[in-house]
Amino acid sequence: MTATPTILVFDSGLGGLTVHREIAKAQPGARLIYAADDAFFPYGRHGETELIARVVAVMSGLIDTYQPDLVVVACNTASTLVLPELRARFTVPFVGTVPAIKPACAESKSRLVSVLGTVATVRREYTHALIRDFAQGCDVTLVGSPRLAELAEAALKAEPVSDADIAHEIAPCFIEKNGARTDTVVLACTHYPLLLDRMNRLAPWPVRFIDPAPAIARRVTDLLGPTVPGRPEPATAHFTSGKPPSAALEAALTGFGIGLPAKV
Numbered sequence: 735m736t737a738t739p740t741i742l743v744f745d746s747g748l749g750g751l752t753v754h755r756e757i758a759k760a761q762p763g764a765r766l767i768y769a770a771d772d773a774f775f776p777y778g779r780h781g782e783t784e785l786i787a788r789v790v791a792v793m794s795g796l797i798d799t800y801q802p803d804l805v806v807v808a809c810n811t812a813s814t815l816v817l818p819e820l821r822a823r824f825t826v827p828f829v830g831t832v833p834a835i836k837p838a839c840a841e842s843k844s845r846l847v848s849v850l851g852t853v854a855t856v857r858r859e860y861t862h863a864l865i866r867d868f869a870q871g872c873d874v875t876l877v878g879s880p881r882l883a884e885l886a887e888a889a890l891k892a893e894p895v896s897d898a899d900i901a902h903e904i905a906p907c908f909i910e911k912n913g914a915r916t917d918t919v920v921l922a923c924t925h926y927p928l929l930l931d932r933m934n935r936l937a938p939w940p941v942r943f944i945d946p947a948p949a950i951a952r953r954v955t956d957l958l959g960p961t962v963p964g965r966p967e968p969a970t971a972h973f974t975s976g977k978p979p980s981a982a983l984e985a986a987l988t989g990f991g992i993g994l995p996a997k998v
């Protein structure tokens with residue numbers, strides 16, 4: 735591996751920034767590229783065949799352009815579907831983001847765990863297999879949210895998002911059964927940690943929301959080894975739409991340590 739590895743973090747939109755942030759901390763010397771397929775956002779609304787073809791095509795272009803040493807697919811909706819195809823087509827190592835069902839079920843005391851993801855992610859066979867293999871006797875409720883990823887993007891762009899809308903999307907996660915209550919909610923979409931403060935405030939009772947980003951960053955360091963602090967340049971942003979970001983988005987990107995989008 736090179737002394738200054740190039741890591742490409744990929745998502746449909748801005749959710750992968752929550753993963754990017756942890757990777758930036760864990761890999762202070764790496765060159766980072768943040769790529770968002772915003773021209774095709776949200777991934778949760780696309781059919782499986784269409785999404786596989788899209789991600790493979792976009793990834794092919796990104797790998798040619800940036801020659802990464804490692805790619806992080808910071809998107810559950812893509813990872814639960816496309817990873818086998820990506821690994822078969824490209825030689826670069828891929829780290830995926832899949833619902834953190836195993837640690838959630840290992841840690842739940844009430845044994846009532848909810849998985850909050852896009853409608854597509856909670857439908858995936860991959861997610862159902864994780865529950866079969868790792869629920870460890872927990873009662874797992876799958877909650878597919880049609881709107882939360884878009885609400886998270888809007889909030890990050892400083893557009894108005896009401897508490898009522900967020901509360902409505904997360905409400906089905908909260909289950910009371912035989913005197914027990916859900917105590918753990920897996921955030922199975924990388925957009926949702928962008929709303930974590932508000933979800934904590936709006937939850938009908940306190941729960942542990944599991945954000946997989948720190949575990950993904952550890953996995954990246956397992957594969958690449960530690961880097962020496964001293965990033966060569968700010969992270970580059972690449973948006974497939976080619977649209978210039980609004981002032982609010984630019985400010986948000988700067989907050990995540992990302993420079994201006996590269997011309998596409």
Ligand code: DGL
Nearest residue numbers: 749776777778810811924
């Ligand atoms: N950030 C993506 C995820 O982790 C999904 C949002 C979408 O494009 O639907 O699933």
